[in-house]
Amino acid sequence: MTVIYTDKLASRGGFGSFWKLLSRWRGSVYKMVWQDMLAYIILYYAISFIYRFALPEDYKRDFESFVIHCARFRNLIPVSFVLGFFVSLVVNRWWGTYQCLPWPDTLSILVSTHLKGEDSAAKEIRGTILRYVNLTIALTFAMVSPVVKKMYPSPQHFVNAGYMTVSEMEILDELEKKTTQHKTWVPIMWACRLVDKARDEGRLKNPLAQKMITDELLRVRGSCGGLLGYNTYTIPLVYTQVVTIAVYSFFLFSVIGEQFLDPTKGYFQEASVDLYVPIFAILQLFFYIGWLKVAEALLNPFGADDHDFEFLPLLERHTEISRMLTEPTPNELPALLQGKKEELTTPVEGDEDEESQDFFLVKPDSPVRTLSSSVTYVTCQMNEINMQNDV
Structure with missing residues (x-):
């Protein structure tokens, strides 16, 4: 789930202010790239060992020509351009997904303010409207998140959790027989009709209040629809394939092109130092692979990874906030000041x-x-x- 580290950045600045963050493992880039980097190192040293100790001289000359060829042409792969544009696109999509998350807070305040009455009927209307909204949110989350789907695999589980009644479940089951389209809009329609009923009964004195509540209901429905859209229509597969092939092609060519060659053969005009560990190649691959893994993690934030949204705690939060805002107790409402x-x-x-x-x-x-x-x-x-x- 989402790794929160903003508390570590409070009132920080100057030299080395981010060093403590570099040592964290959960949600870190090291956790994402260590397998690829380990594979690179193993391949590099396996090829280097064979070249240094196993190949005959004539095969060494052929291998050295191949290494020079890979080193010369591997940088022709436009990894930085393709990968940078792809990551930028994915991050914008991730932020747009977050902005589509539905929040019932504003609706709860409007309902509590304008749907007045302390009788049981008024309280039931307010609670039912917010229950329908939370049902819409829960149904949407179950469609996009495998974590929520595992928690609520069937309509009966929503009934058991208190999101809907048995009769409402039967209505949704009947609609399921008529169409295969999603039914997340149905509870919002119920809530809008309930607001209209409250207006007819005189519980909503102001028609502008009815419009405000209805608009907020439709805004929540729009947020849920946007979330479903982000889940259904993702970045085209061909672009994802191009980026992945470009990065891992560079990965394979770098394994060969970074091999140390016999300096007595004079293949390179500049001095060549046998570092035994390809430090600069490892750093280059670390950045490219890390960039690609970031894009892979943010491409679908609906799972259970370290960088995904936490939908189950969000559902619990929405239910609790809706109850608190809709039915505040008298001691939660401050009286006007009196006295000197x-x-x-x-x-x-x-x-x-x-x-x-x-x-x-x-x-x-x-x-x-x-x-x-x-x-x-x-x-x-x-x-x-x-x-x-x-x-």
């Missing part, structure tokens, strides 16, 4: 006249105001101040 400023806050040195204190605070002997009366009170105070300034 020095009784409510820590005294601050400075000159403040009583008029400014009265402007920002509710009168000590006045009852707790509602939002509308508080706005009226503040408006009157502002008008009085403006009149005094005019005078």
Whole structure:
């Protein structure tokens, strides 16, 4: 799952500020490339051993010609250009996928604000609307993520988890017989009809509030549709194949082209040092393979890898937040301030006249105001101040 390391970067800077991150293994580039790099090293030393100790002289000359040929033409493969453009495309797609993740927070606040009522019917309407939204999100996640699909392999598991009822499951089963298209839009339609019913019953006083809630429901549906689109329509396979073939072709040619040759033969005009370990070739391959592995990891962020999105915790979070925002308890809603400023806050040195204190605070002997009366009170105070300034 997603590796979070932003807490390690807080208030950091200067020389070596990222060194602690380089030693981490989970989610690191070392974990992604070590197998490819190990294969490269094994192949390199196997070929080097055969050349140095096993080949006859005449075969050595042929092998040396082949090494020179590979070293001369391997850089003609446009690895940097092809791989750089591919990684840029994949990262943009990954970020777009994240932006398509649906969040029910705004809808929960709108429903809690505009669908008023403390009776059981009002509470049931609010809870059902948010349950339908979370059902849509859960169905979408199950379609794109194997992790969520494993957790909820059938509609009955959604019933057991409380996302839908048996009757709702039967409706979805009937729709499954009529069409093979996905059914994630169905709970959103139920929620929109429930909002319309609440408007007919007078629970929604303002038609603009109904429009806001309906628009937010459709926005969640659009986010789920975008997520399904990213899962269905990926980067064309031919481009992925071209990039992979280019990188691993360079990988194979580098194994041969980086071989150390007998300096007495004068193949190279510059001095040649037998380092025994191809340091620069390993670094070059490390960057190219690491770049390719980054693209492979971000190409499909719906699995269970270190760089994939955590859909199951996200579902749990959405359910909990929806419940908290839709049904806040009285002690979670602050009352308007009453009393003198020095009784409510820590005294601050400075000159403040009583008029400014009265402007920002509710009168000590006045009852707790509602939002509308508080706005009226503040408006009157502002008008009085403006009149005094005019005078």
